[in-house]
Amino acid sequence: MNRSALRSRGIRRAVPATGAGVAALLALSACSSPSGADSGSDSAGSSSAEVSGPVTVFAAASLEESFTALGETFEKRHPDTEVTFSFAGSDSLAASITSGAPADVFASASPGTMATVTDAGDAAGAPTVFARNQLEIATLPGNPERISSLKDLTRSGLKVVLCDRTVPCGAAAQKALDASGLELTPASYEQDVKSALTKVVLKEADAAVVYRTDVKAAGDKVRGVEFPESAEAVNDYPIALLEKAPHANAGRAFIELVKSPEGQRVLTGAGFRTP
Incomplete structure (x- = not known):
């Protein structure tokens, strides 16, 4: 089903x-x-x-x-x-x-x-x-890729995951990308926000666009990066x-x-x- x-x-x-x-x-x-x-x-x-x-x-x-x-x-x-x-x-x-x-x-x-x-x-x-709820970028602890903006996620070689566009967090991420005029091809689309975050926690991705609540719940397992375009997709x-x-x-x-x-x-x- x-x-x-x-x-x-x-x-x-x-x-x-x-x-x-x-x-x-x-x-x-x-x-x-x-x-x-x-x-x-x-x-x-x-x-x-x-x-x-x-x-x-x-x-x-x-x-x-x-x-x-x-x-x-x-x-x-x-x-x-x-x-x-x-x-x-x-x-x-x-x-x-x-x-x-x-x-x-x-x-x-x-x-x-x-x-x-x-x-x-x-x-x-x-x-x-x-x-x-508002979006944040979840990165690996310490932010080793030095991601500081939504645009940074479009860098070549960076493994980024998004929620599927049919899921609210994915639709919001796409809205934020559209607002900034950016195009991003993720390494994978996940079926819910927890699955997207888990990819980063398990170090299977460098970053994910998730909700700020999920970043907070993960504690020191990830680091959150705010970006202004998230205000366009609350x-x-x-x-x-x-x-x-x-x-x-x-x-x-x-x-x-x-x-x-x-x-x-x-x-x-x-x-x-x-x-």
Whole structure:
């Protein structure tokens, strides 16, 4: 069904792929007491005791660290729930949803991929933009190739990877290249932003154009290089409850956590911008 495998994660069962990044985000989310106003109700006004059962969230790969942290918070707040995530490229997730894959919530890295779901009638109501993200160049630690600009990526002999153009991070990278009048033939196109970053982490590429949140989550495994053209390609992240959500009440409650001040602190701590 999809061109790339979905990375599924049940919060209680799996260890996050980037433990240090998630630990930092969990510390941020712990700064707010679960006894606050948003812990007492979901968007429908139900008490926390009424939010129960599993909730399945399909989320863009770039949300892996922040949503994993929020999933931990959600389960602590609602002990009778369990959150399972599928992280992948937004286009693959949207295709899965429109093909009938069961899920409660979809969080996309662009309005365009969310439109695939809404146009098919698979969203329950209008999506809400909850975060924004900007591109950075990820280089090897120490930046041995001395990359300082988007133009540097066009140098002969440099191995650069991009996300596929159908994926939001790839579409944004192409928009930035177009804005600067540059042409770039990458060594490979990757199916999601985590795959592109991994090429650099494994030293299979000299650089990748990814999101600033992914550079931050990688810590000292890569070095980030900002470039001004990224301002021309900032992505809005929408989230929506799905029309056929098996556990709509829990799905609504998770969306409310994402949009809450606590959720926004976790997201901005991961490098996202507020909408």
